[in-house]
Every structure is written in C-alpha cells, then in structure tokens.
Amino acid sequence: MKHRFIAKRYWKDQATAMGQSDVLAKCFDDVINLSLGDPDIVTPQIIIDKSYEDARSGHTKYTDFRGDPELRKEICNYYKEEFEMDVADEEVFVTASASLGMYLALEAVLDDGDEVILQSPHFTPYPQQVELARGIPIELDTFENEDFQINLARLRACITERTKAIVINSPNNPTGSCLTRETMAQIAAIAEEYDLVVISDEIYTAYSYQHPFVPFASLPGMAERTITLNSFSKDYVMTGWRVGNIIAAPHIIKVIQQINENVVFTAPSISQRAAIHALRCRKEIQPQLVATFRERMCYAAERINRVPGMHVIQPPKGSFYLFINIRDTRMTSEEAAERILQECHVLMLPGNAFGSCGEGYLRIACTVEIPVLKEAFDRIEKSECFSNSEIERRNNE
Template sequence: MIPSHTKQNNRLSKRVQAIKPSGIRRFFDLASKMDNIISLGVGEPDFVTPWHTREASISSLERGFTAYSANAGLMELRQEISYYMEERFSVQYDPETEVLVTVGASEGIDIGMRAILDEGDEVIVVEPSFVSYAPLVEMAGGVPVSVGTSIEHDFKVTASAIEEAITDKTKAIMLCFPNNPTGSTLNREELNELVNVIEKHDLIVFSDEIYAELTYDHKHVSFAALPGMKNRTILIQGFSKAFAMTGWRLGFVLAPPDLLAAMLKIHQYSLMCAPTMAQFGALEALRQGLDEVERMKQSYKQRRNFVVKSFAEIGLTCHRPEGAFYAFPSIEKTGLTSEAFAEKLLMEERVAVVPGSVFGQGGEGHIRCSYATSMDHLEQAIERIDALLQRLK
C-alpha cells in the first residue's frame, strides 16, 4: 500500500514543491501575533492612496463601468501610460502594440518569463534581489543564475560579473533599479557599461523599474532609453510604490510588439484583464497625481537621510540608498546570521525587519529596513535596535 503522504505529494508539481516559501512571510506571520511591534519589514508606502484617485475609481463604479476592459487594458489608460513614460523617462511606446496593463508589476515579470523561456534556459538574476525573481524563473521552466553584489561596491552590478555568469544557455538578465532590498540604483554611465555585454550575447533584459519615481539623488534613467536597448527590454512598471496604490494590484509592461503579443496571449488566458475600476483610478493618478508623488518622495528622502545617519551613530555600516524606501545595514559585527539577528530583534525588542539572506547572494550579514513609516516609529525603532546592539557587545 502506498503511504497517504506519498499520494498527497504526487498531487503536486515537482517544480512547485521544490520552491521554498517566501522568506519574508515567516517574520510577518510571527509579528502579526505579537503586541507593540514596530514594523520596518513591509515594502509598501505608509501613505493612503490620494483621495482624488480613490474618487475616480468610485465614480467609475457609480457610472456602471463594471465590465471587462480590453485584455491589454483601457485604451485611454494605455495612451496615458505611453505619454507618461515619454514625458518622465524619455522612452516611446505605442499604446496599441507595446503597452500591457497587468495585475501588479509582479504579473508582468511572471508572464514575461513564461513568454520567453524554454525548459533549461538560464536567466541571470542580480542579487540581492526581490524574493520572487528566481522562483518566477523556475516556475517558467528556466534556471536562475545568481550574480551577487556587495556593500563595498554599493551593491552595483558590473559588466564583468555578468559576463562571467553567461553560458550558452543564458537567455535573459533580470535587473531591478532602484533596487529592492538595497536601495541602490544605476546611473547612465553604469548602465551603458552593461550594454556591450548584453548586445554581444544577444540577451533580453527584464528591467524592473517600479521604484523609478523614488530616485533621490539623480534622475532615473530607464534601461530602454539607452541606444539600441528598447528592442531588447521588457520594462516593468506600475502604480504600487510611487503612487501609494499597493492594494490596487495594478502595473504595466512595456515591450517590443513581438514580446508583448506573447505576454498578452498568456494574460488573456490566465487573467483576462486588470480590474476595470482600478484602471480608472490609475488614469486619474497619472493625470493629476504627480505632484503628490513628488511630495511623498521628498518625505521618503527625509526619512532616508535620518535612517542612514542614525545607523552610523549606533555603529552599523549602511550604504546610502539612492532610491526606493529601504535601508540595508550590515549586522556582521554582531556575529549573528541575518536571520538570527532579525529573530532576536523581533522577540526581544519588538522590531520587525527582514533578514538579508532571503534576498539571495550578497544579502547575508544584512537586514532590510523599510523607512516607509512615520518618523516617530523610525526613531523608536533605532532606539530599540541600539538597545539590542548594546546587549550583544
């Protein structure tokens, strides 16, 4: 007789069984059961979506716009996205053939991977990186190949490091800048250094630029804006972070017509379209919400400056993040692993952070701290982290 647990396992895909659950969730689950928690773990704005955006969505419901939109999204929204990307980031996309509205930016990455990968194709994933990249490669049948970065180089990837990882199976590279979890980004000169390698090896570039608007010290440069790169780039963007619309689950993908058509095919069968009422909200956000984006950005920048300065004062090395809303200080001096330190900090001081190890190569020895929370909470969190450090001396 076959044991019942074996039968249960046979019901599941081996590919899915091999993927580990998100390392972030364990700490969130622990924190949710505890009192007096200050969370620096959640990667979302502490701002509520501006009222005029919410009102536009409510109005669309009141006017009866409750049916499916076109699979690729409302044409009016795609046109506005095209205009927005040209005005803000100097990239031109045809709203009819090169713009797809997705259920969050994450869906864009997922269907992009499934559109281009055959079994065994390799995708270079620059790490530390958002936790979903490697699993999405694996679920599409590909093989993630990690290329690590380090605090010594401000977590910036180099062309030589990418080239060393390339094999005859390499199909694409996954970039994220500004980066989650490090806050590091790449300027035009640094991006141009990658171009020759990408052209030489005929790679497709996934460029996750969801934090593009939250770039503090210089203007964000889109990878697709570099000479010759638009035709190689699947550009991932969305409304969650800069527009404070995480729960709306609305993103968009920009890509050459052949790649976008393949992604649209998957999107049609798996999701049909993004929620119509959310699309009307996004349309309003693009038309009338950019001043609020700037105000939120300036608030994050103020908090960034405070957090970096405060970590230095309590003795933790922390590079200066140039974008997003994360700090990634080193806790190596404590002698603890990032997971052990994060668990100790949660249990003893009631501060929730994310261990750097969950973000891949180069993440160990660090913790991710989101500063998308109030200054009062940030001040208290720094005091509590310092209290733990004093006990660990």
C-alpha cells in the first residue's frame, strides 16, 4: 500500500495466497478448507494438562534468553535418542516458532546483497524472509519427473560469488517429497566445496512415511555449517503455541540470541513448558498422529488420481501436503483454485504461490478427517471444471 507513513519497500503489495486464505474461507458457509497446514486435531490432552500444571506452579515469567534450560536439555536428549547425534546445550536456541527462527537465522548470517538459494517449490514466506534480512532469494527449481529431488547441476548453476546459503526443506512443504540420503550427501559436498551455510527446515520430522528421517546436520562435516529449524507445530499439533528451536554452531546461536532479544526477548514460557512435555511424551503421542495423517494422505491421493485432469505422486512420501498436477486441464494454478472454490466450495492454494515452478499445481493440506476429504472430492468429481468434456474443450482451444 502506497502511503507516506509506510516504508517505501512495502509500497508494493506483497499479499500471498496463504495470507488471503482466511478471507477466501469465509466466501461460502460450506467451504471445505484444505488451504493451511493447521490440523483439525487438538493438541494432545497430556501436553495441555501438564503445561497447565506448570503455569499454576509459576512458570509464567521470562525464561533464560536461549530458552528454558529443561527444554534445551530435552532437545539435546531427543537428538541423542532418535538420531545418535550429540547436540550441546550451547548449540540450542528456543524460538517463538520456526518461522521466526528462519528470520533469525537469515538475519544472523546474511550481509546486504548475499544470495540465498531456495529449494523450490518452497514454503511461501521464504523469499520475503530472505529479503527482510536484506538478502536476495534465488529459486532452485525441482520437478515432479525428478521426484522433486534437488538436481546437482542446477544447484551448481545457481551458485555465484555472492551465494551465502541454501535453504532445504524435507519432508517438504508443499510437495510432500523427501530428499534422499544420496541427494543430501551431494548437497553436503557442494556446500563444503563452496563454503555455504545450509539452513535445513525440518519441521515435519515425524512425517517421513517411507524412510526414517535423517537430520541434515548428522551428515559428516555438516554440523558446523548447518542451521536446523524445528517446530512443535506439526509434529505435536501445537500450531497455536508458537514454539520451535534452532540448532546451530555456538557462535551463530550467540548472534541469534542477540537479535532475538530485540524482537521478542524470549519465547512464551508456557509454550516452552508444553514443548518439554511434548518431547517427553512423544512415544505416546506421535504414532497415532503419524498413522492418522498417513491414512488421510493415502486416501486423498487415491481420490485425486480418479479425477480427470488431476494426478499426484503415489504413495505419499512425507508431510501432510499433496501437490496436485493439473496441467492436463490447461488451466493455470490460480484459475483452477478459483474455479474449485466457486463451483465446489473447496479451498486449495495455487501452486505458483510456492514459486514459479509450482505453476500447474494445486496444494492441499490433509488436515481434515477422511469424511470431509471425501465430501471435497465428491464435489470436485461432480463439477464441470474437471469433467472430461471440459478438459477436451480446453485442449482443443
């Protein structure tokens, strides 16, 4: 919005499809909202109860600037127990969400004009987060016919003398893909060759369906150059608690702490207590969550592949998102999303919201129960926009 009281860098409209989804969801009384990754499942009761007890006991004040010491200890224990990784206390910083964590990481490592390579399709905010830290985002396209793996030749082609970091995200939002260990090892070799920082967004750790999750920092030689972003939002359905953490070398953590003191001071104490109990109770909590989202993903993928003009990779590999290929319809992502909303009252996000190589796709979040997913795809199958006759007409235009 252009106004003399607004900084000129924000005069250009930077609204995103994700940011507008709340308004679109209110267009009709019966909208089925598959747009945002905010699960319908309430935070497990054991987390709520135990954090409530902690609040009653006085955990309502600022915590240590790097986070509640008990939480930092549990994070270190988690990495040791799950991945045989030795993470030191001074390598841990607790944040008020992984989104804030990404900004803090970028702000800590970027000089003005540094370039950051983004695995694309990417989480919608990444480019603007890079720009907020005065960096330059560079999209590294990945493609369905390559299983959305990072192509090493294209990665090398993106690197310039100004490249400072590469952002990877696995399991991935929006594609649901997971980087193979082989791909990660090749990325690690390139990062070492060009002396790059790797910012690894690992907030869907629990939802790696086909292979055990491997933290990027666990690869040989990568701990010193990797900044790992974690969140409790997805793995423990705690989206509203706004708590996450960063794992990085102590000198990076020290700078992140200094920046954060001028932004939010500390993450919410009650949310940090909830995170402690989430980690301690994960063996009880996560198996059912993972099974639920895997079932939803498999159901939705099967339904998608029955709709003319739609297809998606099966079986789902990770996260709780599906990236639906709609190129056979000859509609743009925005046209398809708009028609589905208007004709079917189902809200999806256009794929180009996640980078230019997302054009021709739609993203759905399987964050509703299977009966709701069934109703959504029943409506789509009955609609004109994805009928064989309509697709044939478009192809003949």
